[in-house]
Amino acid sequence: MTCDRCDGLIETGDVHYLVEISLTADMDPTHLGGLSSDALSDGLQRALDAAASLSEAEAMASVHEKRAFVLCGPCRDAYRANPLARPLPGASGLIH
Ligand SMILES: [Zn+2]
Numbered sequence: 001m002t003c004d005r006c007d008g009l010i011e012t013g014d015v016h017y018l019v020e021i022s023l024t025a026d027m028d029p030t031h032l033g034g035l036s037s038d039a040l041s042d043g044l045q046r047a048l049d050a051a052a053s054l055s056e057a058e059a060m061a062s063v064h065e066k067r068a069f070v071l072c073g074p075c076r077d078a079y080r081a082n083p084l085a086r087p088l089p090g091a092s093g094l095i096h
Contacts, residue, residue, distance in 0.1 A: 003072040005079070010072055017076040019069045025062065 001010045010016045051059050071079060082088065 001070060003075050004069040005071055005075040008072050008075075010070070015073065017071040017073070019071055019076075019079060021065075021067045021069075023065045023067075025064065 001012075001016065002008060003010060003016070051062075054062065
């Protein structure tokens with residue numbers, strides 16, 4: 001087995017880690033209350049038009065998707081430290 005992040009070999013019996021990601025579409029319901037019915041209709045029509053151009057699998061994935069990855073120990077530590085892969089302070093090399 002190999003690590004999905006670094007491609008390093010994970011020997012049989014070595015400790016490894018499973019990252020499961022559940023990505024779900026969400027919308028702030030309080031935002032809907034401030035929209036007119038025309039705006040809601042327009043938004044719904046745009047969503048339907050966008051969905052019509054997707055395959056069933058793509059449409060489902062745009063609403064909810066689950067993925068799983070195997071990580072080695074060092075990659076687990078890196079993932080825990082920065083799970084959203086945000087730029088780290090100072091990573092740009094700029095000093096001002
Ligand atoms: Zn790794």
